[in-house]
Each structure stands twice: as C-alpha cells, then as structure tokens.
Amino acid sequence: MRSLHAQHDIFLLSRPFRIARGVKVAADVVTVTIEEDGIIGRGESVPYARYGESVESTLAAIDEVRPLIEAGGDREALLTAMPAGAARNALDCALWDLEARQQDTSVAAMIGAPALAPLASALTIVIDTPEAMAAAAAAVADAPLLKVKVDGVAPEGQIRAVRDAAPNARLIVDPNESWDRALVERMQQILLDCRVDLLEQPLPAGADAWLEGFQPAVPICADESVHTEDDLATIAARYQVVNVKLDKSGGLTAGLRLARGAREAGLGLMTGCMVSSSLSIAPALHVAAMSDFVDLDGPVWLAQDRDGGVRDEGGFLVPPAKGFWGTR
Structure with a gap:
C-alpha cells in the first residue's frame, strides 16, 4: 500500500540572491514523500511565479x-496525467528514488550511466554594483566556471568587472530575459572581448x-x-544550447528526454536549477553528467541545507552522501 505526503518547506539563504527579476532571501520548496511497504522515496x-506557480497551486496539483x-x-502514468512543472517534478523524482530503493540499485544504474562523480558547476555572481560583483568574483576566482547575473541597465560594466577579477574562469552571462534586440546586438563584441562562453536567455521568451538566422558571437542558451x-x-x-531544469521539464523522466533530444538535434546542453536544497539537485546531477555547462549551485546559497546533501569544493560539486537520493 502506498501513501503520499507533500509539504511546504522553507530554507533561508545565507545572503540575498539578486537577479533581473527580483531578490530572493529564502527558498520555498515543496517536498514530496511516497512510502510503500516501509520504503520511502523523496x-x-x-x-516559480514566472510560470504562474505558487506553493499552494503546486500542493493542490499534487493532491x-x-x-x-x-x-x-508509475512515472509514465504521471507524464500523461500532469503537465510539465514543479508539481510533476517533485512526484517524478520521488518515484525515481522509491524505485531505486525498492530494487536496491541506483538511478545511475537504472539509466545506464556511470556512478556520479564531482563535476564543475557554476558559482553565481548576483547583480550588484560592478565593484561589489568584482569583489564577489575575486573571492571565487579560482573556480572553473562563474555565472554572471546582469540586467538591462549596465551589463557591460558588470561583465567587465567580473572578468577582470576572475581572468581564468569560464563565464556564463545570464540577463534573465531583461535585454531587447538592440542590446543583444550591441553586446556581441563585448561578450567576445570578455571571453564569455555562453549567453543565457537574454530575451523574453516569446x-x-x-534569433532565427542570427549568428551570435558566443552561443546563446534557451532557458x-x-x-x-x-x-x-x-x-x-x-538557439545553440538548451538549459534543462527539472522544475520546467516536470521531472527527471522528461528532463532526460529533453537532454537526449537536444543532443540529437545537435544542440549543446546545460543543466540548471532554482535556488533549492540538495534534494532538487541530486536528480539533476544525472542530466548534468551529460552536459557541457552545469549550474547547480542552488544549495550553496542556503544558510542550512538538508543533511548529507551536495557540497561545493572550489567550484566542483560533490554528489550527496550515499542513500541521500536515488540509492539504497
């Protein structure tokens, strides 16, 4: 006999997370547990309000x-019963976890992939003055990959400040839909000069x-x-790259299909996340292992993560402890 429980959990951030869309000081998540014969999957x-979602609507959809x-x-039934989004993501990932534990195996083995290993994951430099962003970048300048949040007001100064403070890191620039066509075109040479590796979703979706037929100076990623x-x-x-986020795709099942489809279409692959606990990140690591760019530092911003979760070591994300998610 199965039972399902869903609840709202709040994780305070250690510092404000500021992007073009606003400022976050806490991560509001929905946690799902599915229990069957004494075995629990989470x-x-x-x-995400950007997609018309709230904690209340997500809990109602789960119910x-x-x-x-x-x-x-099962997961296939869930794909036809619910649309993509946060509610389906929590349920799908809980079913993956439950199935792996019931079979005494791992999600990696279930999808035919090697065991998870540490991988380079972007550390985010949030929007601030160029001076403050330079200081933040200098503190993590040895990390292999940084993600620079910008808006449409003064992106050039922000990007140049980060590049000067972290001359060796690969850079992702993320305007979070805040640019227009004129700014995208004007910024091309600046992105090239600053050795930016990826421009993520500069324009509003829609x-x-x-962009069809546009030849960018650096690859542009759809988020x-x-x-x-x-x-x-x-x-x-x-676009040249797609960003797979499990909250958008509605779970790991659909996220893997999107990732594989992107590869078949000749597109580059990025794995991203919302600001979340490690319970959101653990399933995403299985897409990240296939990806060219990884941006899974959501838990790094928390004042306190779930016990046994992922950890950052100089810009490399170490998988969670065995038994945290997706393994017995």
Missing part, C-alpha cells in the same frame, strides 16, 4: 493526482523569433524559452 520542487500515485501509478522536448523544433532554429 522529491523536491521549487514553484489531484494522489489517487493515481497511491494506487501504484520575443526571440528574430525560459524551452521546457520539454516538444519545444525543440522551434528552439533548434534560434
């Missing part, structure tokens, strides 16, 4: 499929059709413009 999601899950519904593999036909004509 999953976590981060409802709607409670009969399906408690009757033994305002990016003109808000891509959610599932159904989006790939349009995305492949406009």
Whole structure:
C-alpha cells in the first residue's frame, strides 16, 4: 500500500540572491514523500511565479493526482496525467528514488550511466554594483566556471568587472530575459572581448523569433524559452544550447528526454536549477553528467541545507552522501 505526503518547506539563504527579476532571501520548496511497504522515496520542487506557480497551486496539483500515485501509478502514468512543472517534478523524482530503493540499485544504474562523480558547476555572481560583483568574483576566482547575473541597465560594466577579477574562469552571462534586440546586438563584441562562453536567455521568451538566422558571437542558451522536448523544433532554429531544469521539464523522466533530444538535434546542453536544497539537485546531477555547462549551485546559497546533501569544493560539486537520493 502506498501513501503520499507533500509539504511546504522553507530554507533561508545565507545572503540575498539578486537577479533581473527580483531578490530572493529564502527558498520555498515543496517536498514530496511516497512510502510503500516501509520504503520511502523523496522529491523536491521549487514553484516559480514566472510560470504562474505558487506553493499552494503546486500542493493542490499534487493532491489531484494522489489517487493515481497511491494506487501504484508509475512515472509514465504521471507524464500523461500532469503537465510539465514543479508539481510533476517533485512526484517524478520521488518515484525515481522509491524505485531505486525498492530494487536496491541506483538511478545511475537504472539509466545506464556511470556512478556520479564531482563535476564543475557554476558559482553565481548576483547583480550588484560592478565593484561589489568584482569583489564577489575575486573571492571565487579560482573556480572553473562563474555565472554572471546582469540586467538591462549596465551589463557591460558588470561583465567587465567580473572578468577582470576572475581572468581564468569560464563565464556564463545570464540577463534573465531583461535585454531587447538592440542590446543583444550591441553586446556581441563585448561578450567576445570578455571571453564569455555562453549567453543565457537574454530575451523574453516569446520575443526571440528574430534569433532565427542570427549568428551570435558566443552561443546563446534557451532557458525560459524551452521546457520539454516538444519545444525543440522551434528552439533548434534560434538557439545553440538548451538549459534543462527539472522544475520546467516536470521531472527527471522528461528532463532526460529533453537532454537526449537536444543532443540529437545537435544542440549543446546545460543543466540548471532554482535556488533549492540538495534534494532538487541530486536528480539533476544525472542530466548534468551529460552536459557541457552545469549550474547547480542552488544549495550553496542556503544558510542550512538538508543533511548529507551536495557540497561545493572550489567550484566542483560533490554528489550527496550515499542513500541521500536515488540509492539504497
């Protein structure tokens, strides 16, 4: 007999997380547990207002499929019962965890992949004055990859400040949909001069059709413009890289399909996250292992993470302790 429980958990941040869309001081997550014959699987999601989600709507959506899950519904049944989004993500990841524990195996083995290993993951430099962003970058200048949050007001000064403070790190620049066409075009030479490796979602989703045929100085990654593999036909004509986030795709099952579809379409791959606990990050590591760029530093911003979670070691993300998620 199965039982399903979902709850709202709050994780305070150690410092404000500021992007073009606003400032976050806590991570509001939905935690799902599915128990069957004494074995428990867990999953976590981060409802995102940008996609019309809230903690309340996510909990309500989970409750709607409670009969399906408690009757033994599997991940495939979930794909047809719910749309992509935070609610399905938490449930899908809990089902992966439950299945791995029931079979006394690991999620890596289930998908035919090697055991997880530490990997380079971006450390985020949030929006601030160029001087403050330079100081933040200098503190992690030895990390292999930094992600620079910018807006449409003064991105050049912010990017140059970070590059000067961290001359050897690879850089991802993320305007979070705050640029327009004129700014994207004007910034091309600056991105090249600053040796930026990737420009992530500069334009609002829905305002990016003109990218078809555009030849960027550095690859452009779709984030808000891509959610599932159904989006790939349009995305492949406009972007060079896709960002897989499990909260967008609606779980690891759909996230893996999006990642594999992106590769088949000749696109580069990034794995991203919301600000979350390690319970959101552990499933995403299985997509990250396939990716060119990894941005999974959500738990690094927490004042206190879940016990046994991932940890950052100089810009390398170490997988969680055995038994945390996806292993017995």
